[in-house]
Amino acid sequence: MLRRTAFLSCLLLAGWPACAQSVLDPALVERVRQLTETAARASAPPNTRVSVEIGALDARLRLAPCRQVQPYLPPGMAAWGRTRIGLRCTDGAVRWNVTLPVRVAVFGRAVVASGPLPAGASLSQDHLALADIDIAAEPGAVFADPAQLVGRVLAHPLGAADAVRAPVLKARQWFAAGETVQVRVAGEGFAVASEAQALGAGIEGQDVRVRFESGRVASGRAVGERRVDLLL
Known part of the structure; x- marks a missing residue:
């Protein structure tokens, strides 16, 4: 030292x-x-x-x-x-x-790959294990519960015992263009909910345009199944 x-x-x-x-x-x-x-x-x-x-x-x-x-x-x-x-x-x-x-280094329990996994693999419980790792060793959030990851698809390959981090997962599509979505409009001191029509596919974490019944078009963030957050 x-x-x-x-x-x-x-x-x-x-x-x-x-x-x-x-x-x-x-x-x-x-x-x-x-x-x-x-x-x-x-x-x-x-x-x-x-x-x-x-x-x-x-x-x-x-x-x-x-x-x-x-x-x-x-x-x-x-x-x-x-x-x-x-x-x-x-x-x-x-x-x-x-x-x-x-x-x-921040040591904690997190989900890791139980063996080598190729890109495109759809995760099952058998693919996953829990281990004590340095969660600060690489960028990207880790997961504490394997059940959160079942059915998710890998965008990048993983080696045995590699942490399953958010950046290695393919983004989910929450809804398709044309679907009716629930829009949460929030600003300083207020939040209201309304329905709108999606003008594009709602990809996890990405912005998407929606059209309200009034005809107004706005852009918000796809955050869940047919759910959009719009921050003012």
Whole structure:
């Protein structure tokens, strides 16, 4: 761990010339770890375990000495998988701001393939198993209940023990063009329901145009069997 996180403490205390063989200040490492774990747990499912591995700063950096370094999660940066934590100097002759690589693992129980499965396979209970995995290792939501996946079709092949993630599944068609659909129209402080005619196929997660009885045409998101959400 010391070699992997080497370099920062010397920069903070002595500047660049003395930094070739220095190690990271353990107190700062712990603050980075606590910040990362707190952010990861805030979005982690229940009954999961978070593990954080701290990386090292780019050895090409030449940072001025700093008496106080503040770690923070950069805006828009997820505290999952391979990510970065910001470090900014708040008390020094020169104020600087850099990022430190970290790897966040979130271990939990999820559905995996019980054996190799080709693209196009229609999932059955026999294809699926539960295992403890790092759900943050790859992008895409995982599933906790195999029953949710029975009948779903794979868009990409899976190896044995691979997690079944949302991106490997073919999008479902919730309704066809011309069908009558229930449209939920929602805005700030209100929500109403109405019927409309679908002007295109309702593909899971995609926008589709609908025509109301008044003749008005609008675009909403296909969210279920003959259901569309339209947000104003």
